[in-house]
Amino acid sequence: MSKHRLPLVAAVYLGSFVALLDVSIVNVALPTIQQALQTDFGGLQWVVDAYTLCLSAFMLSSGLIGDRYGRKRSWLAGVGIFVVGSLICAVAPNLPVLLAGRVVQGIAGSLLIPGALSILTQAFPDARQRAGVIGGWASFAAISLLVGPVLGGILVETVGWQSIFLINLPLGLITIALGAASINETAHPEHAHLDLVGLALSILWLGALTFGLISAGENGWGEPRTVTALIAGVVGLAAFLGFEARTARPMLPLGLFRDVRFAVANVASFALGFTSYSSVFFFSMFLQQVQGWPPTQTGLRMAPAFIVQIVVSPWIGRLSARYGHSALMTIGYAAIGLSMLGMCWAGPSTPYAVLCLLFAIGGLGNALAIPTGSAAAMSYAPRERSGMVSAVINATRQSGLAIGIALLGALMSMRATNLLAGSLGDAGVANAEAVARAAISRHDFATDAAMGESGAHELYAAAYAGGFHAAMLTAAIGAFLTAALLVAVLAPAEARSAKGTKHEA
Numbered sequence: 001m002s003k004h005r006l007p008l009v010a011a012v013y014l015g016s017f018v019a020l021l022d023v024s025i026v027n028v029a030l031p032t033i034q035q036a037l038q039t040d041f042g043g044l045q046w047v048v049d050a051y052t053l054c055l056s057a058f059m060l061s062s063g064l065i066g067d068r069y070g071r072k073r074s075w076l077a078g079v080g081i082f083v084v085g086s087l088i089c090a091v092a093p094n095l096p097v098l099l100a101g102r103v104v105q106g107i108a109g110s111l112l113i114p115g116a117l118s119i120l121t122q123a124f125p126d127a128r129q130r131a132g133v134i135g136g137w138a139s140f141a142a143i144s145l146l147v148g149p150v151l152g153g154i155l156v157e158t159v160g161w162q163s164i165f166l167i168n169l170p171l172g173l174i175t176i177a178l179g180a181a182s183i184n185e186t187a188h189p190e191h192a193h194l195d196l197v198g199l200a201l202s203i204l205w206l207g208a209l210t211f212g213l214i215s216a217g218e219n220g221w222g223e224p225r226t227v228t229a230l231i232a233g234v235v236g237l238a239a240f241l242g243f244e245a246r247t248a249r250p251m252l253p254l255g256l257f258r259d260v261r262f263a264v265a266n267v268a269s270f271a272l273g274f275t276s277y278s279s280v281f282f283f284s285m286f287l288q289q290v291q292g293w294p295p296t297q298t299g300l301r302m303a304p305a306f307i308v309q310i311v312v313s314p315w316i317g318r319l320s321a322r323y324g325h326s327a328l329m330t331i332g333y334a335a336i337g338l339s340m341l342g343m344c345w346a347g348p349s350t351p352y353a354v355l356c357l358l359f360a361i362g363g364l365g366n367a368l369a370i371p372t373g374s375a376a377a378m379s380y381a382p383r384e385r386s387g388m389v390s391a392v393i394n395a396t397r398q399s400g401l402a403i404g405i406a407l408l409g410a411l412m413s414m415r416a417t418n419l420l421a422g423s424l425g426d427a428g429v430a431n432a433e434a435v436a437r438a439a440i441s442r443h444d445f446a447t448d449a450a451m452g453e454s455g456a457h458e459l460y461a462a463a464y465a466g467g468f469h470a471a472m473l474t475a476a477i478g479a480f481l482t483a484a485l486l487v488a489v490l491a492p493a494e495a496r497s498a499k500g501t502k503h504e505a
Contacts, residue, residue, distance in 0.1 A: 005123065005124075005182075007178055007181060007182035008119070008123060008179075008182040008183050008184075009120075009133065009136070010178055010182075011175060011178035011179035011182055011183060012116045012119055012120060012137065012179075012183075013116075013136070013137055013140040014171065014174065014175045014178065015075065015078075015079055015112050015115075015116060015175045015179065016112065016113060016116045016137060016140065016141050016144070017140055017141070017143065017144040017171070018079070018082065018112075018144075018168055018171045018172055018175060019082065019108075019109045019112045019113055020141050020144040020148070021144040021147065021148045021151075021167075021168070021171075022051075022086070022105065022148075022164075022165070022168060023048075023051070023148070023280070024144065024147075024148025024149050024152065024280060025148040025149070025151065025152035025155075025164040025167075026047060026048065026051075026152075026164065027048070027148075027149070027152075027280050027281050027283075027284040028148070028149045028152040028153050028156065028284050028295050028298055028299050029152055029156045029161045029164050029295065030044045030047065030048075030281075030284065030285065031285070031288050031289065031295075031443075032156050032161050032295065033047060033098075033161050034442075034443060035443070036161060037092075037094055037095045037098065039095045039442075040218070040441040040442045041217070041218070041409070041413055041440065041441045041442070042214050042215075042217065042218045042413075042441070043095050045214050045217075045405055045406060045409045046095075046099055046214065047095075047098065047099065047102060048281055048405050049210050049214070049402050049405050049406060050099045050102040050103050050106065051102045051103075051105055051106040051109065052106065052398050052401045052402040052405070053106065053206055053207055053210055053402045054102075054103050054105075054106025054107050054109075054110065055106040055107075055109045055110050055113070055394075055398045056110075056202075056206060056395045056396075056398035056399040056401075056402055057110075057199070057202045057203040057206050057207070057395075058106070058107050058110035058199070058203075059110040059113070059114055059391045059394055059395040059398065060198075060199070060202065060251045060252055060388075060391050060392065060395050061110075061194060061195065061198075061199045061251050062074065062078075062110040062111045062114060062115070062391060065111070065194070066111070066114070066115050066118055067118075067388060068194070070185045070186070071115055071118050071119050071122065071183075071185070071186050072119070072179070072183040072184065072185045072186070073185065074111050074115060075111060075112065075115035075116070075119060075179065075183070076176055076179050076180060076183075077111060078108045078109070078110070078111025078112040078115060079108070079112060079172050079175050079176050079179065080108075080172070080176060081104060081107065081108035081111070082104075082105055082108035082109065082112060082168065082172060083168060083169055083172035083173070084104060084108075085101050085102070085103075085104030085105035085106075085107075085108055086101070086105060086165045086166070086168035086169060086172070087101075087165070087166075087169065088100060088101030088104055089101035089102060089105065089162075089165040090162045090163075090165040090166045091162070092162075101165070110391075113394050114390040114391040114393075114394045114395075115390075116137060116390075117134065117137070117374060117378065117390035117393075117394070118390045118391075119183060119186075120133050120134060120137060121378055121390070122186045123183075123184070128317065128321055130375070130378075131316070131317035131320055131321065131371075131375050132314075132317035132318075133317075134317070134371050134374060134375050134378075135313050135314055135315070135316040135317045135371045135375075136313070136314060137371070141370075143306070143310055148299070149284070149298065149299025149300075149302050149303070150296065150299040150300055150303065151167075151299070152164050152295065152299060153294070153295035153296030153297070153298060153299040153300070154296050154299075155167070156295045156296075157294060157295055157296055194251070195244075195247065195249065195250055195251035197243060197247070198240065198243060198244055198247070198250055198251040198252065199251060201236055201239055201240035201243060202240055202251075202252075204232070204236040204239075204240075205232075205233050205234075205235075205236030205237040205239070205240055206233070206236075206399060206402065207233075208229045208230075208232040208233035208236055209229070209230065209233030209234070209236075209237070209403065209406075210233075210402050210403065210406045211229045211233075212225075212226050212227075212228075212229030212230035212232075212233055213230075213403065213406035213407045213409075213410050214406045214409065214410065215229060216230075216410045216414075217406075217409055217410030217411070217412075217413035217414055218413070218441065220414075241254070252392065253388065256381055256388075256389070256392070259380055259381075260489060260490075260493045261376070261380045261490060261493045261494060262377060262380040262381060262389075264485060264486065264489050264490045264493070265373055265376050265377040265380065265393065265490070266377065266392060266393060266396045267396075267482070267485065268329060268333070268369070268373055268482050268485070268486060268490075269373055269374075269377070269393050269394075269396040269397040269400070270396040270397065270399060270400035271333070271400060271478050271479065271481075271482040272333075272336075272369055272370065272373065272397055272400060272482075273396070273397040273398055273399065273400025273401035273402075273403075273404060274400035274401070274403060274404035274407075274408075274475070274478055275336055275337075275340060275400075275404065275475040275476075275478045275479045275482075276336050276362065276365065276366055276369070276475075276479070277397065277400065277401040277404065278400075278401050278404030278405050278408055278475070279340065279362070279472075279475060280302070281405055281409070282408065282409075282412065282468060282471050282472070283302055283359075284298055284302070285464075285468075286343075286346065286464075286465070286468045287301055287302070289443075289460075289461070289464050290347070290348050290461045290464050290465045290468065291348055291350075291461075292348075292461075301352060301355065301356075301359075302359060303359075304356050304359040304360045304363060305359040305360065305362050305363035305366070306363060307360075307363065308360045308363030308364050308367060309363045309364075309366050309367040309370075311367075312363075312364060312367035312368070313367050313370075313371060316328070316367065316368070316371045316372060317371075317375075320371075320372055320375060324491075324494055325372050325373075325375065325376035325379075325490075325494065326376075326486050326487075326490040326491040326494050327491070328368045328369075328372045329368065329369050329372050329373055329376070329486050329490070330483050330486040330487055330491070331365075331368055332364075332365045332366070332367070332368030332369030332370075332372065333365065333369055333479050333480070333482045333483035333486065334365070334479070334480070334483045335361050335362065335364050335365030335368065336362055336365035336366065336369065336479040337365075337476045337477075337478075337479030337480040337483065338361055338365075338476075339358045339359070339361040339362030339365060340362070340472045340473075340475045340476035340479060341472070341473070341476040342354075342357075342358040342361070343358055343468070343469070343472040343476075344469045344472050344473050344476070345469075346358075346465065346468070346469075347462070347465045348458075348461045348462065348465060365479075373393070374390075374393055377389060377392070377393040378390065378393070404475070407474075408471040408474055408475060409471070411467070411470045411471055411474060412467035412468060412470055412471040413440060413441065413467060414467075415466055415467040415469075415470040416440045416463045416464050416466060416467025416468075417433075417436050417437050417440045417441075417463075417467075418436075419462070419463035419466040419467070420435075420436035420439060420440060420459060420460060420463035420464075421433045421435075421436035421437075423459045423462070423463060424436055424459065427455075427459070436463070439456070439460050440460075440463070440464065440467070
């Protein structure tokens with residue numbers, strides 16, 4: 001890579017670093033935010049999902065904005081809006097204001113993350129060099145995930161939870177300066193058209209489905225609001241797909257999915273968000289709520305996953321050129337599934353050596369699956385559609401994250417509440433179900449005084465671990481099914497495509 005491209009690469013990497021740093025920092029700070037803003041478990045899910053939902057819903061339109069009005073211009077605007085959103089979060093006096101700031105951050109992130117891949121694709125036309133740069137981008141993203149929990153833990157314990165958002169201000173300004181000076185403007189307006197109806201429908205179905213799943217964890221599957229929201233989500237999704245299939249210039253060109261390789265790559269991207277990306281939320285809650293570690297120690301204990309990812313990611317371009325996308329992705333998802341499955345035996349007294357090994361295996365899976373999946377999807381579509389393709393692959397991943405947090409969180413909450421209610425009932429506690437729900441949802445042990453604080457916390461930790469196991473088992477099944485899909489569908493499709501290309505040559 002020539003030296004004159006280094007500032008461009010630095011700007012793009014730092015922009016993604018800022019966006020992803022906020023995800024990992026927030027996860028570690030969630031228990032502290034819960035106490036400071038007096039919210040319940042559903043509120044914590046929304047702190048994460050308000051960001052990822054907007055990130056996913058706006059990402060398809062944001063990719064088109066980059067293609068139409070200029071990738072540099074839209075990306076720099078994304079950095080600026082992200083700084084504003086971070087400031088709103090930092091001064092939030094209550095949960096609604098914090099969620100508003102997270103929404104602004106999500107809209108900004110929808111410009112930043114797909115814009116990064118699109119800018120790199122335009123700047124590096126050589127496939128092998130592009131794969132290496134995207135691998136480096138994934139490695140730098142992993143650094144943000146590594147630094148986030150550790151730095152977030154230190155900031156939360158020493159300065160306060162607001163500081164995890166304030167740190168984005170100077171980083172964002174540096175990113176704007178680098179990007180403005182180094183990125184060349186590119187655009188393909190003939191391939192871009194803003195689809196406002198499609199955007200509204202995408203927000204409707206994803207928002208309703210997320211609300212329904214989170215509501216199920218709080219109120220049960222049969223509660224009227226839960227049922228209504230889930231039905232609205234399914235109907236909204238059908239309406240969205242139907243409209244996109246009929247409209248002349250859709251924001252989601254369904255024709256791209258006629259290539260089975262592109263379709264499978266997006267299914268895998270959704271599964272990555274659902275399983276691996278969402279797991280950071282649950283790992284942080286497990287380490288703090290079950291094993292009792294403070295935020296800083298929680299970040300340090302999750303570090304092996306990100307360290308392995310940093311070490312392996314720079315080699316992905318070369319490995320992918322030699323073995324193909326499908327092979328690396330399959331191994332990656334299998335490793336993620338193995339890590340999640342192993343977590344099903346983790347409990348309050350599980351030695352850290354066991355958790356460290358499982359985190360490392362998961363990190364290896366991420367290192368193989370994340371950059372390879374992104375590079376694969378980009379290679380399956382025309383280069384002039386890079387903004388759209390980048391947006392699609394990231395939107396499916398963030399949709400998986402939003403639904404993963406909501407669904408796995410609902411399973412975790414319901415399972416933990418049922419287990420704790422049973423234990424409290426056996427111990428003779430009155431109103432065991434209400435006491436269990438208060439403890440799991442709001443971390444409120446005031447009504448458990450009759451049992452003694454230590455006894456209540458022991459039952460709570462065991463029940464919370466049981467809920468964690470339900471979430472991890474579901475995630476493991478999703479990862480293993482994705483690996484099987486890659487073997488059965490993507491690998492043969494890649495082989496046929498390579499054979500056809502060789503025949504034409």
